[in-house]
Amino acid sequence: MIKITDLEKVYRTEEVETVALNKLSFEVKHGEFVAVMGPSGCGKSTLLNILGLLDDPDAGSFLFNDIEVAHFNERKRADLRKHNIGFVFQSFNLIDELTVFENAELPLIYTGVKAAERKKRVEEVLEKVQIMHRRNHYPQQLSGGQQQRVAVARAVVNKPKLILADEPTGNLDSSNGNEVMQLLTELNEQGTTIIMVTHSEHDARYSHRIIRMLDGQTVTENIMI
Amino acid sequence: MFTKAFRRLLSNKTFSLLNILGLATGITCSALIFLWVEDEVTYNNHFTHKNQLYSVLENQTYNGVTSTFWSTPGPLSPAVQSSVPGIQNTARMTWADKQNFSYNNNPIYQRGAYVDPAFLSMFSLTFLKGNPAAALTQPNSLVVTREMATTIFGNTEDAMGKSVKVNNSELFTVTAVVENQPYNSSVRFQWLLPFAAYEKNNPWVKTWGNNGLQTFIQLAPGANTNAVNKQLTQLIRTSEPESKDEAFVFPMSQWRLYSYFNNGKPAGGRIKDVRLFAGIAWVILFIACINFMNLSTARSEKRAREVGVRKVIGAQKLRLILQFGGESMFMSFLSVVLSIGLIYLFLPAFNSLVQKHLSLSLIQPVHLAGLLSIGLICGIVAGSYPALYLSSFKPIQVLKGFRDRQNSSASWFRKGLVVFQFSISIILIICTTIVYRQVEHTRNRQLGFDKENLIYAKLEKNVQEHFSVVRDELVRSGVVTDAALCNQNMLEVGSNGAGFEWQGKDPSVNPLVSLIATGPHLLNTMGFQLESGRDFYTDAKADSASVIINRRLANMMGKEGQVGHYIKRAKEQYLITGIVNDFLYNDMYSKPAPLIMFCMPQLTEVLMIRLKPSDNLISAVGKVETIIKKYQPEYPFEYNFTDQSFNTMFFNEQFTGKLASLFAALAILISCLGLFGLSAFSAEQRKKEIGIRKVLGATVSNVTALLSKEFMALVLVSSIIAFPVAWWLMHNWLQNYEYRISISWWIFLLAGITAMLIALITISFQSIRAAISNPVKSLRNT
Numbered sequence A: 001m002i003k004i005t006d007l008e009k010v011y012r013t014e015e016v017e018t019v020a021l022n023k024l025s026f027e028v029k030h031g032e033f034v035a036v037m038g039p040s041g042c043g044k045s046t047l048l049n050i051l052g053l054l055d056d057p058d059a060g061s062f063l064f065n066d067i068e069v070a071h072f073n074e075r076k077r078a079d080l081r082k083h084n085i086g087f088v089f090q091s092f093n094l095i096d097e098l099t100v101f102e103n104a105e106l107p108l109i110y111t112g113v114k115a116a117e118r119k120k121r122v123e124e125v126l127e128k129v130q131i132m133h134r135r136n137h138y139p140q141q142l143s144g145g146q147q148q149r150v151a152v153a154r155a156v157v158n159k160p161k162l163i164l165a166d167e168p169t170g171n172l173d174s175s176n177g178n179e180v181m182q183l184l185t186e187l188n189e190q191g192t193t194i195i196m197v198t199h200s201e202h203d204a205r206y207s208h209r210i211i212r213m214l215d216g217q218t219v220t221e222n223i224m225i
Numbered sequence B: 001m002f003t004k005a006f007r008r009l010l011s012n013k014t015f016s017l018l019n020i021l022g023l024a025t026g027i028t029c030s031a032l033i034f035l036w037v038e039d040e041v042t043y044n045n046h047f048t049h050k051n052q053l054y055s056v057l058e059n060q061t062y063n064g065v066t067s068t069f070w071s072t073p074g075p076l077s078p079a080v081q082s083s084v085p086g087i088q089n090t091a092r093m094t095w096a097d098k099q100n101f102s103y104n105n106n107p108i109y110q111r112g113a114y115v116d117p118a119f120l121s122m123f124s125l126t127f128l129k130g131n132p133a134a135a136l137t138q139p140n141s142l143v144v145t146r147e148m149a150t151t152i153f154g155n156t157e158d159a160m161g162k163s164v165k166v167n168n169s170e171l172f173t174v175t176a177v178v179e180n181q182p183y184n185s186s187v188r189f190q191w192l193l194p195f196a197a198y199e200k201n202n203p204w205v206k207t208w209g210n211n212g213l214q215t216f217i218q219l220a221p222g223a224n225t226n227a228v229n230k231q232l233t234q235l236i237r238t239s240e241p242e243s244k245d246e247a248f249v250f251p252m253s254q255w256r257l258y259s260y261f262n263n264g265k266p267a268g269g270r271i272k273d274v275r276l277f278a279g280i281a282w283v284i285l286f287i288a289c290i291n292f293m294n295l296s297t298a299r300s301e302k303r304a305r306e307v308g309v310r311k312v313i314g315a316q317k318l319r320l321i322l323q324f325g326g327e328s329m330f331m332s333f334l335s336v337v338l339s340i341g342l343i344y345l346f347l348p349a350f351n352s353l354v355q356k357h358l359s360l361s362l363i364q365p366v367h368l369a370g371l372l373s374i375g376l377i378c379g380i381v382a383g384s385y386p387a388l389y390l391s392s393f394k395p396i397q398v399l400k401g402f403r404d405r406q407n408s409s410a411s412w413f414r415k416g417l418v419v420f421q422f423s424i425s426i427i428l429i430i431c432t433t434i435v436y437r438q439v440e441h442t443r444n445r446q447l448g449f450d451k452e453n454l455i456y457a458k459l460e461k462n463v464q465e466h467f468s469v470v471r472d473e474l475v476r477s478g479v480v481t482d483a484a485l486c487n488q489n490m491l492e493v494g495s496n497g498a499g500f501e502w503q504g505k506d507p508s509v510n511p512l513v514s515l516i517a518t519g520p521h522l523l524n525t526m527g528f529q530l531e532s533g534r535d536f537y538t539d540a541k542a543d544s545a546s547v548i549i550n551r552r553l554a555n556m557m558g559k560e561g562q563v564g565h566y567i568k569r570a571k572e573q574y575l576i577t578g579i580v581n582d583f584l585y586n587d588m589y590s591k592p593a594p595l596i597m598f599c600m601p602q603l604t605e606v607l608m609i610r611l612k613p614s615d616n617l618i619s620a621v622g623k624v625e626t627i628i629k630k631y632q633p634e635y636p637f638e639y640n641f642t643d644q645s646f647n648t649m650f651f652n653e654q655f656t657g658k659l660a661s662l663f664a665a666l667a668i669l670i671s672c673l674g675l676f677g678l679s680a681f682s683a684e685q686r687k688k689e690i691g692i693r694k695v696l697g698a699t700v701s702n703v704t705a706l707l708s709k710e711f712m713a714l715v716l717v718s719s720i721i722a723f724p725v726a727w728w729l730m731h732n733w734l735q736n737y738e739y740r741i742s743i744s745w746w747i748f749l750l751a752g753i754t755a756m757l758i759a760l761i762t763i764s765f766q767s768i769r770a771a772i773s774n775p776v777k778s779l780r781n782t
């Protein structure tokens, strides 16, 4: 599903030039659950942003479902993104002014799904992440774990083929973290490809494969049993 | 405190710039208006006896309608002086007029009046040369102003004792030079001549029946004006037994601003405009202060932490109020400084707009105090709410992570203020449009004659006597179609009279009829339509007992309003030889009054000339001038284009219109500065939300719409508030005009859409910038 070759990303500020990704290559197949690990600042988030079509690489190739997307313009990327990719962030990134239901509904609005259909699908996913009883609450009224479940619900409501998660358990205690990992595993079992950045070896064990990064390059790939 | 304020100012450049720019614009605009107001309310303030001076006015009733006139009979003044107690002084003055003055054979027209000698001391003129006691005592004395002395003699020194030929006949000798009257004086003149000299050539001023002079009275302090009024009325009625007129004294303090009368009763006057404009000045100032309030409270989130920390370390609420108040005061005074520059910059343009000679002088206590108070008021108004709001933050609430929520009370307050700003802007847009359309509507009204290519010139006796020769020559020159004599510019018919009779007239009907003295060819020259009958004969003498009347009068006369019938006044009887269409004069907004034209070229003073349409009217006028000059070489040829005079008749309306559009533009400008700041704030505040939405697939237009929507809703609400208010204002205003437009709905729509568009463009700078920003950046570190 994803194949990157010699991917490069360099951040230039006035004084310094930071090579965030340095000729990075790997492949992720349909239905895989991949964990990305590495020390802080090694380029994990940068990688995820590029894979999520939020940012473009400076060089290299990025095949998404066998289509070269490295040089897609903003509009094409946005289009591809909203139909195929869901995001889960460390800090949840829910919109404070919207209710749980409305937060989960947003991606459907942007893909132009009709209201009745939206209602059905949002209720479905909220049910799935067991937060339906809180559908009219605002994010601040929820615990961190509950918020992250809403974020997961929002990420999957569009039935994306790929979920990108950047330290999804980073702000959660272990029991809440496990709940979220459990959810991701279920989704993966139902066929969704997942790429997850994490600092936790414990969480990484939920995945099939770990890509370890250092200074913008892959160092090893462990296959989990 | 100010160094701190200054540091903060520098640290928030855009915000500070928006605040100061908005406030300075508001202050400049309101200061200019206040200068105008000052000029109006200080009218005649320079006269020493201003509290004792009065003008005598007369109420005359025709057909049940009472009109108030500023003209009085000539013998009134001497009679009053000798018989009414409590009167210190009286003086007569003719209506200011242009006369020809010739020194060393250089003829020049100057404006002035004939006055009684007492005028000089009553109006406390400042004498540069000569003295008030002796200046007008001789029948050939001449008092000139500094301005006229400089024009004719080069300076004031050389003027004294010089002889000047007036109207090409008598010599007058300069006996005094007085200071020019200020621009805001009700009595403005370049020269004064002794009333005796006027009386000699105008025997009618000796009669009670002719009201043609102004009478001024200086009462003893504390005199009972009611008693004086009674005696004045009595005096007139005893001297002229049929008269039902009522005379009264009208104080100088009301001449300028309260000069309107409706059916004999005081009906305000310019004071209405003064109040309106002063009100608008305050509103504009407030609109500018609103920006300050909005931007300050909007930014409060950023400052909330500071407040929290300060409170935790023990700052008193009062101290915080003072700190924030001090900051706004500082901004306000910076704006005042900036606006002083702007006032100087825009004053010339403003002066030509309002046709005044206003000036700002920082050494003048009133102006300095005015600017300081504006600064103070703005500082207080603009700073009070933010100071109270910011200082009331609770430290715990703030340090735990304060957010100025979308629906907090502060945010509602801000929205209310924005709605206020835009309501005012939209109201002003609507009013401007309607005033403009009303003026255009009237300017394009069918006048009943052709005002293009028509000039009129003041002329002297020679031309009247040789009129037919002059006319022939003019027509032969090839540039003139026709010419006619007349007693005034046809747009302003100044004489009128009552007491006309016809057979079978209803005795209760006694219309006030406009009177024109003219001769043959006027109808053709003006382009009037003769509905029946004929023009006056070329040999004017043959028609000395004939008149031409307008349709209005003919209708009033019923059966008798026909060619061949008669109209009478006192012992005179006139044959109606023609009836002309109801052409417009005097008041372009209503129906013309009944009118009679007499064939009396001997009473005319004006030559109306119809030029052939041509690309080069100036050269045509040159040819006319050469011909006229042959007959009156001693006089300069002064002329006016009728269409230009016509345009000046709309001065008041155009003035209101221009000012209203200026106010509208400024209100919009200031409101948009505020909106610009608020939308920047909103985009900043919603940065994270925008990032999230973009990650989830929102397009640039989705996000732009999202950000613009809330402000558009505010403008929409403003429109809904503005529409009925504007309709009501304009509906009332239009009632002043008989000939008026109806208020069309599309003006409202247009104003609403205009405001929306302007607001949208303003907001879109910020919202598009936010929409195209990279979401990755806004989501980092969150």
Ligand SMILES: Nc1ncnc2c1ncn2[C@@H]1O[C@H](COP(=O)(O)OP(=O)(O)OP(=O)(O)O)[C@@H](O)[C@H]1O
Pocket: A011, A012, A013, A018, A019, A020, A038, A039, A040, A041, A042, A043, A044, A045, A046, A047
């Ligand atoms: N917008 C940017 N401008 C400049 N440098 C950047 C930018 N974004 C990332 N970097 C730099 O690129 C490198 C990789 O950053 P990235 O956020 O991908 O690291 P990370 O692996 O996600 O770290 P962490 O585990 O702490 O989240 C870092 O050195 C970072 O400082």
Ligand SMILES: [Mg+2]
Pocket: A044, A045, A046, A166
């Ligand atoms: Mg990271």
